[in-house]
């Protein structure tokens with residue numbers, strides 16, 4: 001169970017808060033998609049959960065433990081339970097797909113271990129199996145910088161598989177991919193959710209994808225939750241709350 005209690009965040013130098021007293025509860029096995037126009041606070045929300053962004057106020061509680069109250073060592077440990085995929089993949093591009101995936105098994109540990117190549121035979125086999133699951137076994141030895149965007153995101157998903165997290169956070173994981181590749185990547189994320197029982201929370205710009213994959217949709221507008229319900233409850237009126245009509249650059 002993930003709980004956000006009164007999370008607020010105003011970035012230094014900004015007048016308007018990016019998030020204002022956000023309260024959310026996400027149960028095990030949910031597939032939550034966060035929608036909102038550009039600047040609504042989606043990224044900030046996702047990143048406050050694993051403290052890539054520090055909230056000014058409020059508490060994040062993961063399975064009864066206060067993430068916001070953790071010291072650096074405890075936080076590293078909890079990050080082992082929380083996988084993350086990003087719009088721009090965040091892989092070690094000079095290293096092979098295989099090494100990147102193996103490094104996923106060390107999430108929550110100091111970075112020097114994977115970088116020294118301290119991998120066991122079991123790590124190597126598990127990483128290869130994860131690459132096979134996303135259809136990239138034959139690319140295991142390729143440097144990540146030589147892969148396409150969709151392939152990179154599949155490596156990132158294989159890295160999450162290797163990590164065996166309980167929660168997957170995604171910060172616009174399909175925004176830089178074409179429609180066909182995006183759907184394929186969403187299919188792999190859905191597989192992680194369905195087959196591996198991972199709770200998923202993603203922010204997306206794509207309302208159709210949210211409807212297709214989410215068990216629950218959260219709508220953010222100007223840092224506040226303006227919708228929280230099942231995809232079938234996402235009416236035109238709800239969409240207008242999430243994407244106010246004066247919106248110039250929000251996605252529909």
Ligand SMILES: Nc1ncnc2c1ncn2[C@@H]1O[C@H](COP(=O)(O)OP(=O)(O)OP(=O)(O)O)[C@@H](O)[C@H]1O
Pocket residue numbers: 011012014017018036037038039040041042043044045
């Ligand atoms: N590092 C930062 N420094 C200052 N302001 C920031 C920073 N990051 C985000 N913001 C501001 O906080 C608000 C929320 O941004 P955030 O990136 O969370 O929105 P978003 O919904 O993810 O937008 P997008 O869909 O465009 O990525 C915006 O007004 C943004 O300008």
